[in-house]
Amino acid sequence: GIQVEQSPPDLILQEGANSTLRCNFSDSVNNLQWFHQNPWGQLINLFYIPSGTKQNGRLSATTVATERYSLLYISSSQTTDSGVYFCANAAGNKLTFGGGTRVLVKP
């Protein structure tokens, strides 16, 4: 099946810093989505982004389907950005998740 790799696995940021998270796929990118799991375990959908670029406040995402990767940008990070960020790709009726990037934003 499709392999989804996220990097880096862990990230420590000082509040206010910018960062980029990456998601690589072993096969075609379809219906790619980014999620944030907060420290309380809640999974929030950030972006549905099969291709192109989207922005939502301080977050933006870019998917280059032809090169099988997606990037999530966090700008001016805040402590509430802490948690785990997952990308996921759909093949058929299966959504395959990457292993996640654990982000800690320090005040």
Next chain:
Amino acid sequence: DAGITQSPRHKVTETGTPVTLRCHQTENHRYMYWYRQDPGHGLRLIHYSYGVKDTDKGEVSDGYSVSRSKTEDFLLTLESATSSQTSVYFCAISGTGLGNTIYFGEGSWLTVV
């Protein structure tokens, strides 16, 4: 926020007992999913439904069954709970399958002792 309610949110049960988790949605979405999340394994699909009484298996379906008798409810049953089924269970919904945004419930923490 998508209207998804999972119950119970926390449960401790004994090995060998049946357990049912409920997912209730108010969005009238066609697709509903059950995932489990475990350290080192990420999120894995157990079962999903693409309509009332229409369900199919995911990658880790052994030991689980599901039912969907109404659009709004998707039940996950552990027929005879085992310690390996200790996990966090997430329900998810989507209006048009995976070609659209998927929304997760808040999770159900299950411990099998």
